[in-house]
Amino acid sequence: MLTAASPTLTSRLAHLAASSRGTTESYLASARVVLQHVLSHPDLIDPSAFPRVPSGYSRNLLYGRDGVSVWALIWSPGARTPIHDHHCTCCFGVLAGTLRENWFRPLGDDRAVRTAHHVRTPGFVACMAPTGPNIHQMVNDGEAEAISLHIYGYDHEAHASSVDREYSLATL
């Protein structure tokens, strides 16, 4: 942990984690600023040592303290998450490559229908609070590797992941 993040980035993340005790709105605004800073200074992270998972993705912890965990995700071509929502705040930015983000609305507790899809390219940043409808899925359906940075409002030692619930795809 932390070896791939520069000391400068680690310091910024520690400051951000401390700000998570404030309002959700101010914390998300701060997280967005941190992500935008990293995306414009990609040398703050060295992803070369992160594992690559054929047709899948690896989650690599960069920082975890004060209820905030920060991960670099390496997406091989063909990687996709389950359709899911979150139990915590979720912010992410695309560092390299292209990801497709599918959005859904729920049909009951365990099925969801796709309502939109967006192509996320380097520089894109999104922040979500768990209070809003935020059922989504990330897919690397391109031919190149993608790298994204995720800032979650959860303690990585208390939760296995940011996912609250997974859904199966429903078609109408």
Ligand SMILES: [Fe+2]
């Ligand atoms: Fe997610």
